[in-house]
Amino acid sequence: MTSILITGATGFVGRTLLIRAVESGRRVWAPVRDEEKLHRQVAREGLDARMVTALPAEPKHWPGDVIPDQAVLSAGVLFARNRQEYFETNVDWTLRVLSHLPADCKTVVLSSQSAGGPTPANLAKRTEATPDAPLTWYGESKLALERAIPHERNVTILRPPMILGARDTATLPLFKMARGLVRPKPGLRPKFFSYLGVDDVVGAIFAAMDVSERGPFYIAADEPVSDLELIAKAARVAGARGVSLRIPQVFVRLLSAVVDAVPAMREATPSLTRDRAREIWADRWVVDAAKFRNVSTWRPSVPLEKALADAFAHYRESGQL
Numbered sequence: 001m002t003s004i005l006i007t008g009a010t011g012f013v014g015r016t017l018l019i020r021a022v023e024s025g026r027r028v029w030a031p032v033r034d035e036e037k038l039h040r041q042v043a044r045e046g047l048d049a050r051m052v053t054a055l056p057a058e059p060k061h062w063p064g065d066v067i068p069d070q071a072v073l074s075a076g077v078l079f080a081r082n083r084q085e086y087f088e089t090n091v092d093w094t095l096r097v098l099s100h101l102p103a104d105c106k107t108v109v110l111s112s113q114s115a116g117g118p119t120p121a122n123l124a125k126r127t128e129a130t131p132d133a134p135l136t137w138y139g140e141s142k143l144a145l146e147r148a149i150p151h152e153r154n155v156t157i158l159r160p161p162m163i164l165g166a167r168d169t170a171t172l173p174l175f176k177m178a179r180g181l182v183r184p185k186p187g188l189r190p191k192f193f194s195y196l197g198v199d200d201v202v203g204a205i206f207a208a209m210d211v212s213e214r215g216p217f218y219i220a221a222d223e224p225v226s227d228l229e230l231i232a233k234a235a236r237v238a239g240a241r242g243v244s245l246r247i248p249q250v251f252v253r254l255l256s257a258v259v260d261a262v263p264a265m266r267e268a269t270p271s272l273t274r275d276r277a278r279e280i281w282a283d284r285w286v287v288d289a290a291k292f293r294n295v296s297t298w299r300p301s302v303p304l305e306k307a308l309a310d311a312f313a314h315y316r317e318s319g320q321l
Contacts, residue, residue, distance in 0.1 A: 001027055002027070005028075005101065006074065007072070007073050007075035014072075016202050019047065028053065062100060070108075071098075071108070072107070073109045076141075077141075090141035090142060091141055095148055108155070108209065109146070109158070115216070116143075116216075124286070125288035126286065126287045127291065128291055136278050156212075156217070159217065161195055164307035166311060168198070175238055180240075181241075184244075185247060187280075189283055191283050192286050193227065194285060195304065210297070211292075219289045219300075224286045237308045249281060
């Protein structure tokens with residue numbers, strides 16, 4: 001029986017990956033900070049609890065029989081108060097986990113499009129050949145992790161874009177906005193984004209297990225989506241009607257300064273801190289996944305509407321909307 005270690009197993013992508021891994025007959029090792037949360041999620045998903053073993057978050061406390069055949073390092077801090085917090089988890093802790101894996105363990109590291117930065121103005125899509133230029137501490141931490149991974153390790157690095165689907169938490173503000181009569185959109189010009197449904201991300205992870213190249217590889221749906229189209233489709237999925245209102249970015253910049261200054265607002269809207277809001281100013285976050293498609297069997301297949309519908313259904317079922 002193949003065994004796989006998954007970090008971030010109680011998060012969005014990691015939880016979906018855990019479900020697919022168990023369904024495929026893999027035994028799962030899951031380093032977590034909250035073992036009870038993991039057990040509740042396994043029971044809620046109707047999985048065989050005997051296939052999932054919780055481990056302490058710190059690898060030095062693992063028992064000696066943790067010898068996985070595969071590993072997926074998908075855990076990471078998305079929002080933090082300062083640069084150090086991003087680097088402590090996204091770099092230092094992830095490298096400690098990697099160092100405790102068997103030398104021949106095939107490992108997929110889930111980085112982020114943020115490690116590369118936005119698409120330069122002279123390009124239609126960012127590729128792996130485009131120089132990296134992260135805008136935020138989060139992006140810097142992901143790029144630092146990629147560069148710190150020892151080259152002798154059997155690792156493939158994936159850079160997903162915006163991820164949509166069931167069990168997500170990051171798109172809850174999108175649906176709350178989409179259900180309003182007035183839907184504010186930062187910036188006067190349309191912005192364009194690559195995206196992927198979470199099932200396509202999991203599919204890419206499994207496909208990367210058979211890829212010998214290190215990467216990093218961008219993964220994304222074939223065509224990007226504009227922010228106006230994303231808001232409109234989220235509203236349609238939610239059965240809402242309203243009007244999109246374009247807000248000059250200067251007002252959003254002022255709001256981000258207020259959010260940073262008020263702890264309660266920073267806690268409620270971490271994506272609008274001055275650091276994370278830097279990613280809002282760019283007009284294009286579009287990447288080309290051709291290189292990964294060329295070295296793997298992976299092809300994206302989840303339509304945007306389905307990914308949004310799955311996310312909305314999850315929010316409704318969980319009582320968040």
